[in-house]
Amino acid sequence: MQFINFQFARFSxxxxxxxxxxxxxxxxxxxxxxxxxxxxxxxxxITKSMNSGYITGQSGMTLVEATAGVxxxxxxxxxxxxxxxxxxxxxxxxxxxGYRQP
Numbered sequence: 001m002q003f004i005n006f007q008f009a010r011f012s013x014x015x016x017x018x019x020x021x022x023x024x025x026x027x028x029x030x031x032x033x034x035x036x037x038x039x040x041x042x043x044x045x046i047t048k049s050m051n052s053g054y055i056t057g058q059s060g061m062t063l064v065e066a067t068a069g070v071x072x073x074x075x076x077x078x079x080x081x082x083x084x085x086x087x088x089x090x091x092x093x094x095x096x097x098g099y100r101q102p
Contacts (some may be wrong), residue, residue: 010080018092020069027066030095033073035088045088046079049095 008014020026020034030051036042050061050071064070 008075010083013077014075015041016073024069025067032054032095033092035090075078
């Protein structure tokens with residue numbers, strides 16, 4: 001697990017680029033991005049996903065370079081409109097059968 005810091009202003013649009021370190025081929029992965037108020041939170045304030053076999057725009061995520069493990073997550077104005085100032089937790093996980101931890 002790796003922790004990073006990034007900032008988004010309320011009512012703004014932006015793109016978060018995520019890259020695997022070390023680079024891992026994510027071709028055909030099903031990936032979910034979820035932002036919550038705290039780690040372990042059940043309901044996501046923002047939930048985006050990218051399904052295997054597709055390359056662009058699945059629920060706000062876009063594959064940039066599959067063999068290097070790079071993808072973008074679009075954060076749109078409506079995603080942050082209800083947020084109060086503070087810290088939030090983000091979890092990105094592989095959802096394919098046999099990889100997701102319960």
